[in-house]
Amino acid sequence: MKKINQFLFAFISVLAVSCTADDVENRPVVSKIATPEMTAPTTAKQYVLKEVNASSDADRFVWTAAQYTESVVVQYSLMMDVSGGDFTKAQTLVKTSSVTQASVSVKALNQAAIELGAVPGTPKQFDVKVMATVSGGVPTESAKVITISINTYSGLIAYPFTDWYLVGDATVAGWDNNNKNQVLFRGGTNPKEYRFTGYFKAGYFKLISTLGQWAPMYGKGDAGTIVSRAKDADPDPASFEIATAGYYTFTMNTETLKYTLVPYNATAATSYTRIGFIGSSRTGTDAGWSGDDTPMVKSTFDTHLWTLTITLFDGKGKFRANNAWDKSWGGDTAFAAFPTQGASGGDIPVARSKYKVLFNDLDGSYMMFPNQE
Template identity: 60%
Template sequence: MKNIFKIVIALLSVLFVSCNADAVDNRPILEGLTVPNITAPTTGKTFVLAEANATTEVDKFVWSPAEYSHDVVVNYTLMMDVKGGDFSEPQILATTSDVTEASVSVKTLNQAGIALGAVPGTASQYDIKVKYNVMGTETMVSQNTLTVTITAYSGLVPYPHTDWYLVGDATAAGWDTNKGNQPLFRSGSNSNLYKFTGYFNAGYFKVISKLGSWAPMYGGSGGSLVYRATDSDGDPASINIATAGYYTFTMNVQTLTYTLVAYDASAATVYPTVGLIGSSRTGTGAGWDEDTDMTPSSFNPHYWTLTVSLFDGETKFRANNGWDVNWGGDTAFSGFPANGTSGGNIPVAKSKYKVFFNDLDGSYLMIPNQQ
C-alpha cells in the first residue's frame, strides 16, 4: 500500500509540473510596438530662468506613448544630461505612470542644470530623453533627443550657518585641516551650540571652520574657548584627551565655553548599515521604500557620511534597511534630537548635500550647495 501511495504522489507531481509548464508556454508574449518620442517643446528651445519664478511652470513636456502588444501600465521618466552625455547619471525632471506629459517647474529645471555643472548666468545646452518600462521588463529609452539651452541662476539654498570641524592627533584627520575632518553637529534650535559624541585618540584637538585653513579656529582649556580669527592672531591651546575612548564634546560660541565628558559606548549597537530614506529621494526613483546607504567611518563605526542630490521633501535615517530602528528630527540642516531613535521627518530643500549622521545620539548635519 505504501508503494502504491508513493507512485500516485509521483504521478500527480509530474502532472502538476506539466500543467505549470504548459501555463508558462501559453502565456502571451509582450512585444513592444512603438517607442515614445518627445513632441513638445520643440528642440532648440531656450530657457532663461529666474529665481523669482521658481515655483511656476517652465514648460509642459509631452511625448508619444509607448505601445505594446497587450494592455500594460507603462512607467515614464523624463531625464536630462549635458549635451552629448550618455545618460548614465542623468537628472530626473519628472516621473509618471501611463501619463505622457509632465509639467516641469523653473526650480526643477534650474536645479537639474546646476547639478549638471551649469554656470549661473551662462547659457549651456542639455539633452532631454524619456526612459520607459513595463514592470518586469527591460528599461528602454526614447529614440529622439530634445536639445534645449538653459541659462540658470545660482539656485543655492539659503544656509546662514557656520560649520566647525575637528582637527588634531586625537581625531580621525590628525593635524591635517582637509582630510575628511569630522564636523560638529549643530543644534537645530540654537545655532551657537555644537556637539560631537564619538571616539577620540589620546592626544589633542582644536576646531576649525574653513577646511584647509588654520583660521578661524577655537582652542581652549579648563572649559573656556579661545577664538583665533586670522592666521596673524595667537594660536590658542589645544584641548587634551588624556585617555583614548568615547567622549561628548560640546561648545557654545556665544558664551565661549565647552564641556568634555566621557561617554559610555560599551552597550552601543554597531549597525551593519545606516541609510537615508524619504520623499526627498523621490526624484531619483527612491522614496520611503528604498534606502540610500551611507558610508561608516573606519575610525568611529557610529559616524556615517553621504554626498547626495536631494529633492524638496522630507527625510529620515534608519538602520539595516528596516523601520525597527530609525532616527529623525524637526529642523532643516542639523539637529541632535533627544539622544534616541524615531523622531519627526527632517525637512529638505532641493540641493546636493554632504550628509553626516551619528547613530549614538541621532545627531545629523546636512550641508547644501555642494558641487
C-alpha cells in the first residue's frame, strides 16, 4: 500500500509540473493595440504659478486609455521634459494605476519645471506626454506631446538655520575655507547645538559658518568656551588642538558658548560597504520603500561618513546598510539630527526639493541641505 501511495504521489507531481509548464507556454503575449494620448489640457496653455497657491491643483491632466490584446492593469506615468527634449531626463509628475486622469498640484508642477531648468519669473516651454506600462508588455508612450508654458516661482524651501564647518590641518579640508569642508551635524530639536563624531588628523581646527569666508568664526576660549570672531576685523581666536590622530566627538552650543572635545572609540564600529537612502520621499509614493535603496558615496577621509545628492518628493525616508533592513537609521526631525536631538528609528520627514544629504554611520547623525541646483 505504501508503494502504491508513493507511485500515486509521484504521478500527481509530474502532472502538476507538466500543467505548470503548459501554462507558461500557453500564456498569452500582451500586445499593444492603441497608445495613450493626451486630451487635456490643450497644447499652448500657459501657467503662471504662485507660491501662495502651492497646495492647490495647477490643472487636471487627462489622456486616452492604452489598449492591449488582453485585459490587464495599466500603469500610467505622466512625464514632462523641456520643449524638444527626448524625455531621457524627464520629470514624472504623477503615476496612476488604470486611471486616465490626474490632478497635479502647483507645487509639483513648479518643482518639476525648476528641476528642468526653469528660471523663476521667466516663462519656459515644456512638453508633456504619458507612458503606459503593463506586466509582460513593452512600455508604450504617447505618439504626440502637448506643449505648455510655465512661469515658476522660486520654489525654495525655508531653511532658517546657521551651519558650521570644520577648517584646519586636522580636517579633510585643511586650512582651505572652501574645500568641501566637513559640516557639523545640527540638533533637530535645538538648532543651537552642534555635534560631529569622526576622524581628525593631528593638528588644529576652527569653525566657520560661510564657506569661502573667515568670519563669522568660532575658536577656542578658556574653560571649555568658544570665542566668536564676528567680523574679519575682529581678533583671530585660538584653534582647537588634536594632539593625536584618531576619532573624536566635538560638540558646541552657540547659545551657551560651551564646547566639548573627547576621544571616541571607533575600533569596534562596523565598517559598511554600502549605505543607502530609502523611503516614500524618493518617488512621492509608498512604492519608494520597496526595491533597492539609493546608494550613497563613502568618504575616503573617514569611511563612516556618506554623501548623496538627490531630488526628493514630499514624503518620508531613512538610511539603511547593505541594501537590507538588518540595520537602519531614521529620525523625527527634518533637515538634521544627531543622538538625543532628533535621531531615532522613525521616518525622517522630507519636503520636495533637491538635497545634498550627509550621514554618519557611527551615531546616525544626518544633515539634509535643500534647494540644491
